[in-house]
Amino acid sequence: MPDPHTADVPHHKEDRHFVTALARGLDVLACFRSFETRLGNAELAQRCGLPKSTVSRLTHTLTELGYLRMDPEQAKYQLGSSALALAPAAQRGVDVLSVVQPFMQELADLSQGVTSLIVRDRSQMLIYENCQSESYLTLRVAVGTRISGLTTAAGRAYLEALPPAELRQALSAFRSKDGVDAAAAEAIVEHSRAEVRRLGCTTSFGDWLPDINSIAAAFRPGPALPPMTLSCSGPTAIVPAGLLLETVRPRLLESIRGIEAALGSRDH
Structure with missing residues (x-):
């Protein structure tokens, strides 16, 4: 393949x-x-x-x-050694993970689902790390899995965090991969923009996979790294939309602020 x-x-x-x-x-x-x-x-x-x-x-x-x-x-x-020489540049990502993981676990326990740290990988989003609640038994999406940039809450949150030029480039890549026309893609962006203004996060209730709900918010890990996203997800039967919006969303937004504050302090 x-x-x-x-x-x-x-x-x-x-x-x-x-x-x-x-x-x-x-x-x-x-x-x-x-x-x-x-x-x-x-x-x-x-x-x-x-x-x-x-x-x-x-x-x-x-x-x-x-x-x-x-x-x-x-x-x-x-x-080889030239690739090894690039590794220090990736260390910042490891530093981010050490800050983010405690917030992720708290959100997973609160939602009874899975919280994922998700980054962009060309025309898709990539699951960089997962934390799940002890009772979470379904939707095992492994670290390293690539997911849609347009139908997932994480991809939509990522787009909303980009400046205009980068947004156009990323949207074009996502459209090509998902086979979505320009008008439909723009409608997704406008809807996500309105959600961020109203809710502070993006949503995907059955848009990516049937019966799977998720909300996501982006954060800026510092000047050396692109935006990353935190996504809280789970099956509708375990993680209903109301739980995500009413209970998990306020804590997700608090977590984003806490992560940015912690990472900002490390840059000084």
Whole structure:
């Protein structure tokens, strides 16, 4: 099965500023989820949906630059020292998680559902971390899962946190992935904007998956990172819309303020 990232490239075919070769190289690197991951050209070609000959050239180039290294015994690649050098830049995300997790667990316990920290990954949203209540037994959406940017509360909250230029770019990517026309996408944005003004958060009651409710709010983790979102979700039978709006929403908004205050203090 081709990697979900490859669906993003055709969207840019008419963009003369888009460097397809660079995008493909990044797609190859994105297949390596940890420094322990070992993948051969055939596996990478399958995951990226590219010809093996193309992948071979990409892995050769990335190896020459130090982003990959080859295990000659297995004829497979691992992330190399140049990729390792980028890791300190990702440490800020770990710092954010240490601040956010206590708030997430409290919200999960309050809602009897799951609270997720969700970030954008190209044309979708990516579940970065989950916290769930002890009684929560359903909707097991794993960390690393990519979800819709337009039908989920998290994606809608993310869009509302963006400045106009970034909003246009993200909306275009989400539209391409979800197969939504411009008018429908604009209607979603307008509805979400009105919700944020009225409620302080966005909602998705059965829009992403039938019988699944969620609310979400975005926060700014600092100048070095894009907006992130906290989403509280669960099946309608366990987490009804009324519970989310009346009980969970005020605490979600308090949590967002607490997270931004804690992260702001770390930047000084």
